[in-house]
Amino acid sequence: MKFMQLRINYTENHGRFYHELLVPLQRWLAERYFYRWNIARGWQNGPHYLLTLDAGAPFYRDAWQAALLERSNTFLQRCPSxxxxxxxxxxxxxxxxxLEAAGIDPDVIEPNNTASVHMTTLEQLAAKYESPQQWRSVFDTQIRLHKAVVAHWSGADGGINERFAFELMVMLACVYPPAPSDDPEVFEYNGFLSYHSNYVFWRHGLKPEQQAIIDRRFSDGYGAAHGSYLCWLDALEADLAQAGHRSSELAQALVASFLEHCQLARDGVIHARSPFARERLADQQQVSAFHQRYFYDEDGGARAFGLEFSAYRWLLNIVYRTLPLLNISPMTRQMLNYALNRLQQEQAPAIGRIRVAMLTSGTPAAPIMKAAA
Known part of the structure; x- marks a missing residue:
């Protein structure tokens, strides 16, 4: 299986890129019956966008390489970053x-405001995964998510990115089936608990004085933004009640992806530690008390998790990888992790209504047409 990748070296991520290049390009591809592509934002060898097109999908044409380059270069000349x-x-x-074991030469930086096209294979793209199926599931999920991101940037509220990221993360957490908790430190076993876990893992790696600074900053930040969070939560609940609303479509896409990933977990394609080996586990003495309690068994081995957790964790990490397209920095992501864990405890009835609205908003989005096996 072959894929075409268009790399656009560009220091900024703003509405003009979407309005003047990506939205017209999306329309151009759709007019040619082509939907099997996604976009990511990366830092490797310079800040850039990376469009990946499935060259094995129906209606793909090799001649598009020149057309995409021409469109990109025209935009770069008109709107350099x-x-x-x-x-x-x-x-x-x-x-x-x-940190990410990216395997690049950190001294190499591609020239800014340039574009290039190259062909690659499924095997090359899946090299850091346990199987090609894992990479394809990431690719398919990103197709769904990038449609929502492009729609956000091209809409009236394009650029109000923290609110969109907030809504996305609330809906993501709501796809995971909740269960009561008998642990006084855990409000409920649900999707929001993974946000708390990610935040605790990150905070544990800081020095004590840094932890104290973060505790104050995030507590103050939560208080300052609390009114906005409540307004965003109310608006999301209202939006989900409208058939065909952007939020309803995104909710259906998230539910569909979660169900597909549950099947992948059932089939053994993914597990709780994917894409890393099942046996890979951090030194128990180096992690937080929370992670020692929930991620290790009594013998110090890896705790076994259910299929739903494996599927949700897989989807969570794909969504996290989407946040750079919304200009959500790692620090802002951790603030959202912190805030959403607190908010879901304060606003449990509203979260419950949003979960029901998501699950009953319509048939989960069907997968985009794929290439023949």
């Missing part, structure tokens, strides 16, 4: 290359 601080970005690449 700000110059890149190469020294600062190299320093960033050194940190992220180690």
């Amino acid at each position: 700000s110059p890149l601080d190469a020294a600062a970005h190299r320093a960033l690449q050194v940190r992220l290359n180690t």
Whole structure:
């Protein structure tokens, strides 16, 4: 299986890119019956967008390579992005290359405001996954998510990104079936608990003085934004009651992806630690008390999790990878993790109504037509 990738080196992520390049490009591809593509935002070898097209899907044409390059270069000439601080970005690449095991040369930075096309294969794209099926599930889910991101940027509220990320993360958490908790430290076993887990894991890696700063900053930030959070939650509930609303369509896409991932977990394609090996586990003494309690068994081995948790964790990590398209920084993501865990405890009835609205808003979105096996 072959895929075409268009890389656009661009320092900024703003509405003009979507209005003037991506939305017209999406329309151009749709007019040619082609929907098997997605977009990501990356930092590797310079800030960039990466469009990936399934070259094995129906209606794909090799001649599109030249057309996409021409469109991209025309946009870059008309709307160049700000110059890149190469020294600062190299320093960033050194940190992220180690943190994410990206395997790049951190000294290499592609020229800004340029575009290039190359062909690749499923095997190459899936090299860091346990199987090609895992990568394809990520690709398929990102197709659904990028449609919502593009619609957001091209809509009237394009650029109000934290609210959209808030709504996305609330709906994501609501796809996971809740269960009562007998642990006084856990409000409920639900999708929001993973936000708390991610936040606790991140906070545990900070120095004590940094933890104190974060505790104050996030507590104050939550208080300052609390009114906005309540308004956004009320608006989301109202939007989900409207058939055909953007939020309803995104809810159906998230539910559909979760159900598909449950089937992948049932088939053994993914598990709770995918894409890492099942046996891979951090040193128990190096993680937080929360993670020691919930991720290790009595013998210090990896705790077994149900299929639904494996599916939800897989979907959660795909959504997290989408947030850079919304200009959500790692720090803002952790603030949302912190805030949503608190908010769901205060607003449990509203969260319950949103969950029901999502599950009853219509038939989950069908998968985009795929290439023949």
